[in-house]
Amino acid sequence: MSHTPYPSSFYAATANAAPLRHALSSNVETDVCVIGAGYTGLSTALFLLEHGFRVVVLEAAKVGFGASGRNGGQIVNSYSRDLDTVERSAGSDAARLIGAMAFEGGQIIRERVKQYDINCDLKNGGVFAAMNSKQMRHLEAQKILWERYGYRQLQMLDQSDIRDVVACERYIGGMLDQGGGHIHPLNLALGEAAAVESLGGIIYEQSPAIRIDRGANPRVHTKHGEVRAKFVVVAGNAYLGNLVPELAAKSMPCGTQVVATEPLTAELAAALLPQDYCVEDCNYLLDYFRLSADKRLIYGGGVVYGARDPADIESIIRPKMLKTFPQLCDIKIDFAWTGNFLMTLSRLPQVGRLDGNLYYSQGCSGHGVTYTHIAGKVIAEALRGQAERFDAFAGLPHYPFPGGQRFSAPLSALGALYYSLRDRIGF
Known part of the structure; x- marks a missing residue:
């Protein structure tokens, strides 16, 4: 068997x-x-x-x-x-x-x-990190929206606040969700x-x-x-x-990639994420990261439409990780893997x-x-x-992907490219 x-x-x-x-x-x-x-x-x-x-x-x-x-x-x-x-x-x-x-x-x-x-x-606590003023405005509107549904565990973070949460100069602010967390x-x-x-x-x-x-x-x-x-x-x-x-x-498998570093020293781990919160940025194709229980940095991001497995996951994710944390340039990646999730058009x-x-x-x-x-x-x-x-x-309501099963992946990738370009220019 x-x-x-x-x-x-x-x-x-x-x-x-x-x-x-x-x-x-x-x-x-x-x-x-x-x-x-x-x-x-x-x-x-x-x-x-x-x-x-x-x-x-x-x-x-x-x-x-x-x-x-x-x-x-x-x-x-x-x-x-x-x-x-x-x-x-x-x-x-x-x-x-x-x-x-x-x-x-x-x-x-x-x-x-x-x-x-x-x-x-x-662990409790998750952060949405903003890379530009447009994303900050989005988070401010999201806080108002969630509070309209009775959710009261959100706190806006300015540039000084987010430096106390994540040792990264890419973010101008963010929003802390005390009801978020990681496992x-x-x-x-x-x-x-x-x-x-x-x-x-x-x-x-x-x-x-x-x-x-x-x-x-x-x-x-x-x-x-x-x-x-x-x-x-x-x-x-x-x-x-x-x-x-x-x-x-009416659905399409997609792949995302994740790496885990070697265990970090307690001092380095505490410097990167002092509150031990998980973090995700606000881009359309977002990056996300957190510390494991044994102080590895787990870092993921990107989407492969159609769910094929990339030949070299580390080459995709390591540059993203170093753009966020250049202080990890000498840290080794111990694990790299991919996994599929199912996406709908909506x-x-x-x-x-x-x-x-x-x-x-x-x-x-x-x-x-x-x-x-x-x-x-x-x-x-x-x-x-x-x-x-x-x-x-x-x-x-749900609808089939344009192009059917044969063309849905490349058409979705083109759409994602458009939004990722908008993320880069802050539009």
């Missing part, structure tokens, strides 16, 4: 111990079959189990194999497109519901960490998987779903087994492939149901750590008959 291991990354190298999980090799029956053991699938499974459902999770590789175990590890509130976009797209009633959920994902993560004693190096993302996924199993949920690894027989009593097939269920939840995101063809046309998540009993959530568009935890909660609510919040997301 084929075995797909974790890709080489800092997170895989420092993952907490996890039990051996077998592949599905028989026919089983359950209430809900969840496809994908990333954050969306694990969050859904955990909320369902807490309300008495029987749950089986099918994972094509290993828990947290995809974006959930490879991302930058930053807890960032709201969505990839902010609440003003939601207001224009969804109307006032849906925007009110979606806006109220924009700050819930980080709370769910913290509750899970506490309730299930998950060791994932949770070891793979260890969060592994901890949530352990919580699922502690409540009687079953996770099969190395068990890719190859076909779904839809209908009143759906069946999900793997190579060596079958799950019969009342409901199916599709949570494969960028790694779903063409299992559900209706979902493939940059807002796709949520819905097919055939009445097949539910899905996908397309976090690079903003998934918090959103996926909300998604699991609203899907579980919908399966329990409380679908108001689910339907608010499901009502968001």
Whole structure:
């Protein structure tokens, strides 16, 4: 039987111990079959189990194999497109519901960490860093917007303030979100998987779903087994492939690259990020960075449209890192990896149901750590008959990428080039 291991990354190298999980090799029956053991699938499974459902999770590789175990590890509130976009797209009633959920994902993560004693190096505090006056104006407007939805954990940073947060001369100011933060993302996924199993949920690894027989009593097939269920939840995101063809046309896998340095001295780490906050800049193609628990700088950025793996990740990210922190010119990169996320044309998540009993959530568009935890909660609510919040997301309009699957990646790359040029000139 084929075995797909974790890709080489800092997170895989420092993952907490996890039990051996077998592949599905028989026919089983359950209430809900969840496809994908990333954050969306694990969050859904955990909320369902807490309300008495029987749950089986099918994972094509290993828990947290995809974006959930490879991302930058930053807890960032709201969505990839902010609440003003939601207001224009969804109307006032849906925007009110979606806006109220924009700050819930980080709370769910913290509750899970506490309730299930998950060791994932949770730290509080995240900073949006502005590189020009236009970006500062955007952050000031964002603070007003978020506060209009009742969120009160934001603090504007002037040029002097941000020097106390990050040792970088590129930024003229920023905004601190005390409700943001950072984690070891793979260890969060592994901890949530352990919580699922502690409540009687079953996770099969190395068990890719190859076909779904839809209908009143759906069946999900793997190579060596079958799950019969009342409901199916599709949570494969960028790694779903063409299992559900209706979902493939309106989304596009994209890759992002991350590096981790060798461990820094305590003095250098404290000089770079004195408050141990995570940071992301305000560019369209943004950079993001933070310190790990063992004082490495984890630095990521850029997007590869179409999700191909670059041949030399370090050559892409190291120049970005040194532009931010030239004092690291002699520091070695120990790990470099890539991971795929799923992007939608609107940059807002796709949520819905097919055939009445097949539910899905996908397309976090690079903003998934918090959103996926909300998604699991609203899907579980919908399966329990409380679908108001689910339907608010499901009502968001989504369209195919221009050019279809063949030309969507190059056309999106051209669009990104336009916005990156605007970032450079501050327009």
